[in-house]
Amino acid sequence: MIPVTKPYLPSREKLNKYIDGIYEREWLTNNGPLVQELTKRLEEYLGVENLLLVSNGTLALQIAYRALGIHEPLNGKPVEAITTPFTFVATSSSLKWEGIEPVFADIDPDTWCLDPKNIEPAITAQTKAIVPVHVFGNACDVEAIDQIAKEHDLKVIYDAAHAFGVKYKGESLLKWGDAATLSFHATKVFHTIEGGAIVFKRKEDLEKAKRLISFGITGPDTIEELGINAKMNEFQAAMGLAVLDDMKFINTARERVSKNYEACLSGKFQFQLQHSEASKNYAYIPIVFKSEEELEATVMRLRALQINPRRYFYPSLEQLNIFSDVKCPVSFSLAKRILCLPIFAELEPASIISALCNEGCK
Numbered sequence: 001m002i003p004v005t006k007p008y009l010p011s012r013e014k015l016n017k018y019i020d021g022i023y024e025r026e027w028l029t030n031n032g033p034l035v036q037e038l039t040k041r042l043e044e045y046l047g048v049e050n051l052l053l054v055s056n057g058t059l060a061l062q063i064a065y066r067a068l069g070i071h072e073p074l075n076g077k078p079v080e081a082i083t084t085p086f087t088f089v090a091t092s093s094s095l096k097w098e099g100i101e102p103v104f105a106d107i108d109p110d111t112w113c114l115d116p117k118n119i120e121p122a123i124t125a126q127t128k129a130i131v132p133v134h135v136f137g138n139a140c141d142v143e144a145i146d147q148i149a150k151e152h153d154l155k156v157i158y159d160a161a162h163a164f165g166v167k168y169k170g171e172s173l174l175k176w177g178d179a180a181t182l183s184f185h186a187t188k189v190f191h192t193i194e195g196g197a198i199v200f201k202r203k204e205d206l207e208k209a210k211r212l213i214s215f216g217i218t219g220p221d222t223i224e225e226l227g228i229n230a231k232m233n234e235f236q237a238a239m240g241l242a243v244l245d246d247m248k249f250i251n252t253a254r255e256r257v258s259k260n261y262e263a264c265l266s267g268k269f270q271f272q273l274q275h276s277e278a279s280k281n282y283a284y285i286p287i288v289f290k291s292e293e294e295l296e297a298t299v300m301r302l303r304a305l306q307i308n309p310r311r312y313f314y315p316s317l318e319q320l321n322i323f324s325d326v327k328c329p330v331s332f333s334l335a336k337r338i339l340c341l342p343i344f345a346e347l348e349p350a351s352i353i354s355a356l357c358n359e360g361c362k
């Protein structure tokens with residue numbers, strides 16, 4: 001079966017080079033040398049400052065909310081954050097987990113990112129933040145969102161889990177917002193098996209987050225605030241360093257696969273409208289069908305050909321009973337009709353493309 005995604009595994013020789021060092025030092029976690037090295041190399045690679053490695057992308061979001069003080073109640077009542085329903089569940093569940101009510105605003109029908117014009121009507125006295133998602137690595141309308149946040153004195157945390165390496169007007173997209181979070185889950189373009197990072201705009205927020213990810217401990221005998229354990233360990237960092245060494249190969253391979261798909265499928269399906277000022281990282285191959293029935297029939301045909309696409313993001317999150325049900329018709333309709341096709345660095349796309357063109361797709 002061709003899976004929708006496959007983790008990139010660097011060569012054992014390359015990985016062992018880093019792991020040998022761990023065995024020599026016997027330093028496994030708590031801000032070890034490989035975590036420090038990966039932090040530095042990622043800041044250089046991405047072109048950002050104030051990057052903090054954490055144990056996964058969900059905790060990256062939770063720590064970002066707390067470092068920015070969003071979770072604290074306002075006028076004795078729970079606070080709200082305006083967010084998109086068209087995303088992986090962690091964007092919203094992380095808010096709820098921190099006692100912040102996610103308030104859904106609908107997406108743009110072409111870019112599939114939070115539509116800025118739906119943000120203002122959703123603002124209430126309890127709103128403290130906007131949590132947009134650069135969904136499938138496509139840059140949000142960051143300038144419009146920034147403007148709204150300034151006018152209403154709101155924090156912005158971008159869930160950039162899919163946006164590793166994306167540039168906006170030639171600079172890292174992660175520079176937008178008070179913080180941007182990344183997921184380094186095994187299935188991502190860049191990964192550390194499990195892992196994540198937060199890129200803060202301000203150094204003081206980074207410093208606070210450093211305390212939060214390590215139980216609030218500030219010295220051998222001092223615990224100054226409430227914290228949690230969200231540290232990345234040395235084995236995760238070893239994998240990250242070995243994968244980072246191969247980014248050129250990974251990016252080129254993904255671009256090749258993606259362009260092959262586009263050449264074959266454009267005109268047959270709706271594709272995501274990319275932000276004209278942003279680069280692509282070829283993280284996903286989402287295509288949209290005219291109806292859910294057509295999508296389901298194609299999934300069956302592809303499975304019979306040993307190809308395993310995935311329906312995401314489905315369902316639209318306002319449909320889940322853990323969240324409040326606000327009408328988001330654009331997201332609701334898109335989520336029912338969208339399918340992600342397999343993409344990973346080593347995928348030889350010829351057979352799958354011909355299966356899609358000749359038999360899988362009509």
Ligand SMILES: Cc1ncc(COP(=O)(O)O)c(C=O)c1O
Binds near residue numbers: 056057091159183194
């Ligand atoms: C948009 C989005 N946000 C957050 C996450 C959570 O990241 P993690 O799985 O590293 O906790 C994911 C994971 O795939 C995601 O796709």
